[in-house]
Amino acid sequence: DAKTTQPPSMDCAEGRAANLPCNHSTISGNEYVYWYRQIHSQGPQYIIHGLKNNETNEMASLIITEDRKSSTLILPHATLRDTAVYYCIVSKTSYDKVIFGPGTSLSVIP
Amino acid sequence: SAVISQKPSRDICQRGTSLTIQCQVDSQVTMMFWYRQQPGQSLTLIATANQGSEATYESGFVIDKFPISRPNLTFSTLTVSNMSPEDSSIYLCSVEGGTGSLYFGPGTRLTVT
Numbered sequence: 001d002a003k004t005t006q007p008p009s010m011d012c013a014e015g016r017a018a019n020l021p022c023n024h025s026t027i028s029g030n031e032y033v034y035w036y037r038q039i040h041s042q043g044p045q046y047i048i049h050g051l052k053n054n055e056t057n058e059m060a061s062l063i064i065t066e067d068r069k070s071s072t073l074i075l076p077h078a079t080l081r082d083t084a085v086y087y088c089i090v091s092k093t094s095y096d097k098v099i100f101g102p103g104t105s106l107s108v109i110p
Numbered sequence: 111s112a113v114i115s116q117k118p119s120r121d122i123c124q125r126g127t128s129l130t131i132q133c134q135v136d137s138q139v140t141m142m143f144w145y146r147q148q149p150g151q152s153l154t155l156i157a158t159a160n161q162g163s164e165a166t167y168e169s170g171f172v173i174d175k176f177p178i179s180r181p182n183l184t185f186s187t188l189t190v191s192n193m194s195p196e197d198s199s200i201y202l203c204s205v206e207g208g209t210g211s212l213y214f215g216p217g218t219r220l221t222v223t
Contacts, residue, residue: 032210034210034211036211036212041217041219042216042217043114043202043204043214043215043216043217044153044202044204044212044214045214046207046209046211046212046213049209049210049211085152087152091210097143097155097158097168098143098155098212099155100145100152100153100154100155101152102151102152103152
């Protein structure tokens, strides 16, 4: 079973920040938080990952709470192309088998 | 990042037949993973394929139904055997990335009639 809990769906207005939450209350000390997204009919795409510090790249920011039991993926200026299913995953590394939960279906609305 | 291609991109097959899906990576990788995504569902891991050893299958998946080959560090095949309509899914190949993430191929969309 997936080790994370996400809301099944969210809406976001185009141009606004999209904040996608994820709960991972059973995360262990050596597990990372990974985020992927899957645009319709495509293979999943890696977005970002982190251990305990906040991370930012050209796609998104990842905010991890101090107790590491939850995190938020932030898309700072959502566009229509960001409409996708977003998966939050907890895993030691990619050498550890990666289990996908149902994810959050994000709809960016014009 | 790794570039992954899959063949075929889609196919329509009759029940009882078998289909072999190919996955080609543009760089050498130790581990390759095969996932299935049934209509409207999330991804389910089928097996992990390491070069030079037998694939490791997840619960609910068996080698007789989903035989996997891994002849070298850039290539793998997944065969879906004795197909039934319940096998209609997208089959995805993935490999580990340098940052600990996974890279995915575009998927093979299989419809069994």
